[in-house]
Amino acid sequence: MTAEPLIAVRGVHKRFPVRRSALDWLLRREVLAVQALAGVDLDINRGETLGVVGESGCGKSTLARCLVRLLEPDEGLIRFDGKPTDDRSREGRRRFHRRVQITFQDPYSALNPRMTVRQVLAEALAVHRMRPASGFPSRIAELLDLVRLPQDAADRLPHAFSGGQRQRIGIARALAVEPDVLVADELVSALDVSVQAQVINLLLDLQGRLGLTVVFVAHDLRLVRHISHRVAVMYLGRVVEVGPTEALFSGPVHPYTVALLAAAPDLNPRRRTTRAATLGELPSPLAIPPGCPYQTRCPFVFDRCRTERPVLTEHTPGHAAACHRPA
Amino acid sequence: MTGLQVRNLTTLFDTPRGQAHAVDGVDLDVAPGEVLGLVGESGSGKSVTLRSILRLIRPPGRVTGQVAWQGRDLMALGPAALRQVRGGEIAMIFQEPMSALNPVLTVRAQIEESLRAHTTLDRAGRRRRAAELLDRVGMPDATRRLDDYPHQFSGGMRQRVMIAIALASEPKLLLADEPTTALDVTIQDQILKLLLDLRDSMGMSVLFVTHDLGVVAATCDRVAVMYAGRVVEMADVLDLFDAPRHPYTRGLLGSVPRGGAERTLLTSVEGTPPSLTALPPGCAFAPRCGWATEDCRSAVPPMEVFARGHAVACIHHQRVAA
Numbered sequence: 001m002t003a004e005p006l007i008a009v010r011g012v013h014k015r016f017p018v019r020r021s022a023l024d025w026l027l028r029r030e031v032l033a034v035q036a037l038a039g040v041d042l043d044i045n046r047g048e049t050l051g052v053v054g055e056s057g058c059g060k061s062t063l064a065r066c067l068v069r070l071l072e073p074d075e076g077l078i079r080f081d082g083k084p085t086d087d088r089s090r091e092g093r094r095r096f097h098r099r100v101q102i103t104f105q106d107p108y109s110a111l112n113p114r115m116t117v118r119q120v121l122a123e124a125l126a127v128h129r130m131r132p133a134s135g136f137p138s139r140i141a142e143l144l145d146l147v148r149l150p151q152d153a154a155d156r157l158p159h160a161f162s163g164g165q166r167q168r169i170g171i172a173r174a175l176a177v178e179p180d181v182l183v184a185d186e187l188v189s190a191l192d193v194s195v196q197a198q199v200i201n202l203l204l205d206l207q208g209r210l211g212l213t214v215v216f217v218a219h220d221l222r223l224v225r226h227i228s229h230r231v232a233v234m235y236l237g238r239v240v241e242v243g244p245t246e247a248l249f250s251g252p253v254h255p256y257t258v259a260l261l262a263a264a265p266d267l268n269p270r271r272r273t274t275r276a277a278t279l280g281e282l283p284s285p286l287a288i289p290p291g292c293p294y295q296t297r298c299p300f301v302f303d304r305c306r307t308e309r310p311v312l313t314e315h316t317p318g319h320a321a322a323c324h325r326p327a
Numbered sequence: 328m329t330g331l332q333v334r335n336l337t338t339l340f341d342t343p344r345g346q347a348h349a350v351d352g353v354d355l356d357v358a359p360g361e362v363l364g365l366v367g368e369s370g371s372g373k374s375v376t377l378r379s380i381l382r383l384i385r386p387p388g389r390v391t392g393q394v395a396w397q398g399r400d401l402m403a404l405g406p407a408a409l410r411q412v413r414g415g416e417i418a419m420i421f422q423e424p425m426s427a428l429n430p431v432l433t434v435r436a437q438i439e440e441s442l443r444a445h446t447t448l449d450r451a452g453r454r455r456r457a458a459e460l461l462d463r464v465g466m467p468d469a470t471r472r473l474d475d476y477p478h479q480f481s482g483g484m485r486q487r488v489m490i491a492i493a494l495a496s497e498p499k500l501l502l503a504d505e506p507t508t509a510l511d512v513t514i515q516d517q518i519l520k521l522l523l524d525l526r527d528s529m530g531m532s533v534l535f536v537t538h539d540l541g542v543v544a545a546t547c548d549r550v551a552v553m554y555a556g557r558v559v560e561m562a563d564v565l566d567l568f569d570a571p572r573h574p575y576t577r578g579l580l581g582s583v584p585r586g587g588a589e590r591t592l593l594t595s596v597e598g599t600p601p602s603l604t605a606l607p608p609g610c611a612f613a614p615r616c617g618w619a620t621e622d623c624r625s626a627v628p629p630m631e632v633f634a635r636g637h638a639v640a641c642i643h644h645q646r647v648a649a
Binding site for chain 1: 484
């Protein structure tokens, strides 16, 4: 892939300082901070679906929010369509948000309970001046059709809808401004399996029809494998492996990816195992060890892992992992 | 009779919108040493079934039916006898350990409380046993962590604490209500393997409630699929995954992506589950079912045993399988 990526993330850091008590201040204790992102490098290509997986606390949602500029990185740079996304003017931000949209995990808190679906969609259209107000009703009808909601949904309030329908409203709101990129942060994790499948099918269909670039952030490996062209695995604020979906799932390189894939329960009861795939738990994000972040749980750890942080290195074209172990 | 037999278990709740049939005539058997999975989507009645078995449903909820445990009728037990069974021979673990544990008591106090209620150990014996139990469930540095409070543990470690409390009475049946749903996949894997190991070493039965078919495949011997308060299919785990007979079970299995068919449409189940206060007449799945006929809408289909250990509540199951 020689073409310029649509979004290029370079060395992005994001810290969230922990609130200090008066005693901490008096004793001049060090200011602790959660390292949510600790140097993320990632390319997102035009028209692809990039899956971002990892366990809770790995920074995948923080990354999603940085991508759509709901959060600004502390360090590093995100380039969108070749230009840095650091224009902080009102107009600059609005132009950016028109092209990059997000949907959220919790369909119950992502919609204003006092706004009808029509008001929600009309607001998005008005803020971004998508068309004259006289064109709103037909566009709203079109959007409802796009996400397969009945036309009479427009004048109802969010409480009248099920979780799956609310996620469709969230998708319709994001698509109202005809974005290039849709960041789907745990789009279906709050939904029942049978409803998940409906929303996943909708997303696949919309992507084909609208040529969307999708960043699919999720913890469900089966879903990510199903929907993504490429997958990035995150651990403690870093991308530890990235590659084409099939290459990554059939030949994972990083020991963490290997463990994560083995831990996901297989749908075939004949392939049941009796030994746990990993030992131990995630270290505290307040005190990430120096060197490789996975060293505390890795079965292959050696001296170099404890002192030197491994960088993403390509194993085969497009498939890179951050591990010192020789391939 | 050994093990657990549940017959015609029905749980009703009065709601402002009418009577909700949360559990509607459920029959289940759990043999000694067996892991029975109870799988379904939210609102299918799987958790209420579990709570009804131990009579944890409070008025105005009403539970009827028979629950026999080792030949004794749990529905007829007095309060004192019921207390001995609860947390004694039958223990329960929950989805959210933080709300099931007492936040102001140390882990030691909570394990020893169960030991005091259900064993004859003296003070020194209880102290020793509490450390053993915490060690048994895979807590690193168990002795030192006994005097910590629940908030000092991670989610996975809290779930281990809850399992240690449940094991204190050496139960013969463990009721597990989505014990790994709130956990990350690597920690879920550790907890599931721990439960299977405990089942083997203690000869315990487990009634395992989950919505995750992967968890079912990884842990259960037999599976009951629930929909709108009723069991619609019951089978050995291999049969269920190889040859599901109920259209809902097939839809559920088709909704989960499998390797090898990336970026294709999933066979989703259209529509949403019915409201429990307004169940459709006849088969509750009929409005979402591609096989439904007039007969499905007139009478609730009974469970039909058509092969050894495989029963299904669908009048069209032969056609569905073909």
